[in-house]
Amino acid sequence: MLKLLRYLRPYRQMVFLTMLFMLLQSIANLYLPTLMSHIVNEGIVKENTAYIWTTGGFMLLVSAGAAVLSVAASYMASRSASGFGMRIRSSVFSHIERFSLEEFDKHGTASLITRTTNDIAQVQQVLNMMLRMMVMAPMMCIGGIIMALSKDAELSIVIIVAIPILVLAIFGIGSKGIPYFKAMQGKIDKLNLVLRESLTGIRVVRAFNRIEHERGRFNRANEDLTATAIRANQIMAGMMPVMMLMMNATSIAIIWFGGLRISTGHMQVGDLMAFLQYAMQILFSLMMASVMFSMVPRASASAARIHDVLSTEPVIVDREQASVGKASAGGDVVFDQVTFRYPGAEKPALSDISFVARRGQVTAVIGGTGSGKSTLASLIPRFYDVESGCVQVGGMDVRDWPQSELRTNIGFVPQKALLFTGTIADNIRYGKEEATTEEIRHALDIAQATDFIENMPDGLDTVLSQGGANLSGGQKQRLSIARALVRQPGVYIFDDSFSALDFKTDAKLRAALKSETQEATVIIVAQRVNTVMDADQIIVLEEGRVAGSGTHRELLATCSIYQEIVTSQLTEEELA
Structure with a gap:
């Protein structure tokens, strides 16, 4: 997939702005729990109403800024990904036009259509998500860990234990789903082939009364694709329950041990609330990474198929010595x-x-x-x-x-x-x-x-x-x-x-x-x-x-x- 990123070069500024906006949004989101802890510790506990209003108003401004940055980043990411898709579609189509009949025979028309439409759409969709999450997810995870450590280093042991378990679960589930996502692209080719043959040959199909036969061919290809898609999604569906189980278990552990630390005077209530939010931000960033982890394999398979087309050189090319006007027009x-x-x-x-x-x-x-x-x-x-x-x-x-x-x-x-x-x-x-x-x-x-x-x-x-x-x-x-x-x-x-x-x-x-x-x-x-x-x-x-x-x-x-x-x-x- 990295080989296709050269098509993003004209959108370098948009990509940079997307990452910058996502970075600023992440910083804003990481700052909000700290502001909330100050409101609880300095405002609610000490009954300082003025502090509550002042800090609460500042929280609203930070939240509004984060929302504006999120919208701007989404717009920039969508523009960049759409432009990437447009340029690569044009490049693939132009390259296919140079193919000799031998390359068409090798790849097949149905497969070339799938690669130019469905495969590029897959890569474009993942790129759109990556542009927003490739900064936000690591920033929220690393920033959340740092902020949690600053609130209470001992309580951070709960997060340090939870993260490896969650990462191993994501990796284990994702590695089983990858082969199915790769197989799906080939089966989409097969479905397109059957559909194209049935529609272009509809007169022959009807003339020989083979409508049921063609319907059976289509249904078999459709059911084969559906079965693979269901199996892949069944495996990936296990990721969300595991994520929620770990998030809930982590929340219970934090509240349990945090309550003990509050009772001994080592922690304030506001800090526990902020710590709990940082833990959720860390786990949520891992959840975003898991979503990407489930989509990247399929996009990688699509990118490989696109690159396969772009790297296929036509066997029929003009010789270096070929030049206009050497031969007579017409002739024997x-x-x-x-x-x-x-x-x-x-x-x-x-x-x-x-x-x-x-x-x-x-x-x-x-x-x-x-x-x-x-x-x-x-x-x-x-x-x-x-x-x-x-x-x-x-x-x-x-x-x-x-x-x-x-x-x-x-x-x-x-x-x-x-x-x-x-x-x-x-x-x-x-x-x-x-x-x-x-x-x-x-x-x-x-x-x-x-x-x-x-x-x-x-x-x-x-x-x-x-x-x-x-x-x-x-x-x-x-x-x-x-x-x-x-x-x-x-x-x-x-x-x-x-x-x-x-x-x-x-x-x-x-x-x-x-x-x-x-x-x-x-x-x-x-x-x-x-x-x-x-x-x-x-x-x-x-x-x-x-x-x-x-x-x-x-x-x-x-x-x-x-x-x-x-x-x-x-x-x-x-x-x-």
């Missing part, structure tokens, strides 16, 4: 003996892939499910790095490109069309922020999306729900294609982006794309023969290897894998 895309395997996989997803996708031509990639088509497409914008060989864009290895410039030069349409909450125009401008309305309309015309948008009441200003849930699959794909077209890149990658389109729309879209992308390199990944048969070059993949390459007619004559794909999709009349 070259795969030179590329082999790639996913982290932890036994066999490569792609093996010895070599081909050239030329500028001004359409290169299609086709193959069965799991043949490596989407993996191949993801290597061009450098979502992953190759194991051996190289991928070149514009005459330069993609690893030598600055990532931002490389991806600016690529219009990527993913397999799953993803839209963001906002208007249609906002989603298209995601591809080019400064795009004009005319450029947006042109991109939509090419993507064959103008017709259905014009039928919407608000046109381009129509607000899309999360993930574009108020659109059909084909509509989402066309908007996703328009988003890539509007940036007019040198390389287009369509990763199975026409799968939800009907054959008529598919044909019209590809015809419109030809005139729009004459100066660009176009790579189309597809499973439908109709989508790829007009391509200038078709690459056939089978189990991560190139099984054949050429035009549609050349492959029909030379590649048995392509023949199988074609005959499974086209009739004899279409083949003829």
